[in-house]
Each structure stands twice: as C-alpha cells, then as structure tokens.
C-alpha cells in the first residue's frame with residue numbers, strides 16, 4: 001500500500017524522534033479549540049477503526065482518501081495521554097497531536113517595507129512575452145488552501161471554481177463527498193460551505209495568482225482566466241490547524257485540482273508531520289503540483305537535521321518551495337532560503353492585489369511569492385498539458401533568471417521567469433509582447449496599510465524603452481500601476 005511506502009521514508013530514529021517531540025510538546029494549542037489527534041493506521045487497523053467508529057457514532061472523521069483519522073477529544077482530555085494510549089493499539093502506525101500552522105504574509109522585520117526607496121530599476125519577469133502566448137488556464141483547477149476568499153470581489157468572481165455536482169443551499173450533500181452544499185469549496189475552520197475570508201490573506205493570494213485579467217478593473221493575476229477553488233484552513237488570525245489543512249488538501253485532490261497553493265506552514269526542528277507528509281505524497285501520486293511558501297523567518301530551511309518550514313521543505317518532487325525577492329532581485333530579508341530545500345524565488349514585497357470588500361491591498365511575504373509561481377505553473381501546464389507535475393516543477397526551476405546573489409541560497413539560484421519555461425526566448429526585441437492599454441485606467445484606493453492612494457499611472461516605461469509588462473509592481477508608497485489590456489490569444 002502506498003501509505004506504507006511513505007512511512008518507510010521515515011527512518012526508525014526519525015519516528016522515535018517525532019514521538020519524543022510529541023511527548024515533550026505542549027499539551028494544548030492557544031486557540032481554545034477542542035484538542036485533536038491525527039491517527040495513522042495500517043491497512044488492517046484502518047478497517048477495524050472504520051468499523052468501530054461507525055458503531056460508536058463518535059466525533060471521529062476519516063479523511064476521504066487516506067487511512068488517517070482526525071479524532072476530536074473532549075476539551076478537558078489530555079491529548080498527550082490520549083495519544084500515548086492510542087499508540088498501544090494494534091493497527092496504529094502513528095499518532096500526532098494536532099498543531100497550528102500559520103500564514104507567511106508578514107515579515108518579522110517591521111521596517112523592511114520602508115526600504116523600497118533604496119531600490120532602483122525593474123526586474124524582468126517577462127510577463128508580457130509569456131502573455132503573448134498564453135494568458136488563461138481555463139481547463140485547470142488551482143486550489144488556494146488559505147483563509148478563504150472574497151467570492152464577491154468583482155476582480156475574482158469570474159475566476160471562481162464551482163462544484164457542478166453539488167446543488168447549493170438545499171442542505172444536502174448532493175454529490176456525496178461528505179460536504180453539504182459545497183458549491184464553492186469548503187470552510188474547514190468553521191465547518192460550513194462558505195469559505196469566506198475573514199483575514200484577507202487568501203483573497204490576496206488569489207489575486208496575485210488569478211485576479212481577472214484584461215477586464216478593465218483593478219489588477220491582473222499571473223493567470224487572467226482560471227478556475228480557483230478556495231478552501232479555508234486559516235481563521236481570522238491567520239492561523240489554522242494541521243488537521244483542517246490536511247482535510248482541505250484532500251478535498252482539493254479529490255476534486256481534481258491540478259495545482260495547490262499553500263502560502264502557510266510551520267517551522268519545525270526535527271521530524272515533520274507524518275500525516276501532512278502522507279497527504280502531500282498522495283497529492284504527488286495523484287499528479288498534483290504543490291507550490292508552497294518558504295516561510296518568513298529569515299532562516300535557512302534545513303530539513304536535514306536543522307529547522308525547516310513545512311510543507312515547503314518536504315522532499316517530494318512535486319513540491320516547489322518559493323522564496324521572496326525584491327525589485328532588485330535580492331532575497332527579501334525575511335525570506336527563508338535553502339540550497340537544497342528551496343527551489344526558486346519570486347517577487348514578494350509590496351505586490352498589489354485584491355482584498356476583501358472589493359478592495360485592493362499591498363501584500364508582502366513569501367505568501368505573495370508562491371502564487372506567482374503557481375500562476376506560472378498554470379500557464380505552462382496549459383501550454384503543455386502533457387507534462388507531469390514534477391516536469392512542470394523542473395521546467396520552472398530550469399527556466400529561472402539566474403541571479404548571482406541567489407546562488408547557493410536555493411536550488412535554481414534564480415528568480416522565476418514567466419516566459420522562458422514556455423520555451424520563449426528571453427531576448428527577442430522584435431516581439432515585445434502585449435503592451436499596456438492607453439485608455440484611462442481605473443483609480444484604485446487601498447483603505448488599509450496606511451491609506452495609500454494608488455495613482456493610476458501612465459504606462460510604465462522601462463529603461464530599455466519597451467512598454468512594461470502589466471504585472472503589478474509597486475514603487476514604495478507612491479505606486480505605479482499599469483493595467484493589463486491585451487487581446488485574447
């Protein structure tokens with residue numbers, strides 16, 4: 001069984017270390033949630049557990065496609081004691097106490113955004129050249145597993161995934177997937193069919209990935225037209241539980257998501273969660289590409305014995321770990337890095353994107369970098385649908401713009417380029433790609449983050465004289481903005 005293969009990847013000492021860590025770890029989260037355990041079963045043990053839970057009508061929940069149980073305990077029950085008890089049961093392979101994951105949006109260093117003024121010039125993502133060939137990923141579902149999204153945002157609504165097998169608002173689970181009325185994904189935090197965004201993070205990730213492009217409104221994502229599945233695993237404080245995250249990933253895979261964007265994680269010394277590892281390996285076996293933010297701790301992700309952020313640092317070939325760079329292609333000071341564990345970088349400082357309430361906002365962190373890469377993957381996979389997930393990952397890694405200062409800090413030693421993975425030459429002055437529109441672009445007002453007013457700027461002109469890509473780039477507090485306006489391919 002595949003699941004057992006996953007477990008074999010973890011050595012006995014690693015397993016022992018994990019169990020030791022769990023035994024020594026904190027008994028309860030700070031969130032006031034009822035404590036949960038993640039219980040992994042052997043094949044035989046799983047059958048027995050299923051049978052016994054069915055007769056108990058207890059509060060256990062089995063993940064749809066795996067021998068892992070999310071076991072909810074009584075509020076006053078000590079999870080460590082319960083875990084220790086369960087570990088003695090035959091057929092139980094591992095027991096983990098559920099833990100918190102958190103977003104990678106805000107850097108730890110509060111002043112880094114003020115350093116914009118020191119940068120000059122523009123990096124070259126080659127978006128315009130890429131968009132000359134492909135702008136949309138209409139046949140591909142991308143799951144944003146995050147704090148939910150503002151489904152009513154006019155710049156996002158056209159690109160929402162819909163579960164066509166489900167009839168909304170009738171209180172029934174029409175498609176029999178275990179979730180009633182899950183027309184637009186699921187809120188795993190609150191257990192309801194509306195993955196509304198009470199934090200803003202998921203809406204910002206969505207916008208960078210796939211805000212509707214070429215619609216004369218707001219911003220554009222890397223992908224102009226897509227199907228984005230919003231799954232909510234993070235609450236209003238940007239924190240969530242591993243168990244909800246695992247259930248959300250499972251849901252995405254079960255419903256055909258080709259790409260997962262995971263702009264969150266947890267920093268861990270020693271053995272990572274086996275439950276999450278197994279879930280992501282199942283995603284790998286299902287052919288799903290996972291794009292994960294490298295984390296905002298400013299440290300090296302060193303899964304070989306040191307500290308590392310997960311899920312970014314799992315070794316699976318289908319996982320791309322993304323660091324953040326600034327306008328000068330320098331590694332963001334908050335960004336995690338890793339010569340082996342981080343794959344590539346993408347801009348992650350002050351990216352303008354969608355925000356709940358129909359608004360727009362600047363977004364900073366490796367959380368902002370990951371959806372740029374997920375979007376690049378969606379474009380590539382649309383252009384070359386025959387590729388395997390790991391081949392998409394490798395093409396993006398091989399197609400970076402090399403940056404000397406990033407050498408050794410990440411596997412590719414470079415920053416994402418949108419055109420080169422598509423096989424488009426980087427130097428082709430005869431074909432500068434789509435140019436921004438000359439019509440009056442809309443005015444954008446950001447009501448957060450210091451009340452910046454974005455002035456709709458004249459089309460941005462780069463030093464080489466070519467019209468700029470319509471990717472949004474922000475210059476300090478005075479924002480330059482250029483709208484995407486191009487033909488459909």
Ligand SMILES: [Ca+2]
Nearest residue numbers: 173175177179
């Ligand atoms: Ca359903």
Ligand SMILES: [Ca+2]
Nearest residue numbers: 167172174181
């Ligand atoms: Ca229904």
Ligand SMILES: [Ca+2]
Nearest residue numbers: 187192194196
């Ligand atoms: Ca909700």
Ligand SMILES: [Ca+2]
Nearest residue numbers: 212217218219
């Ligand atoms: Ca737009």
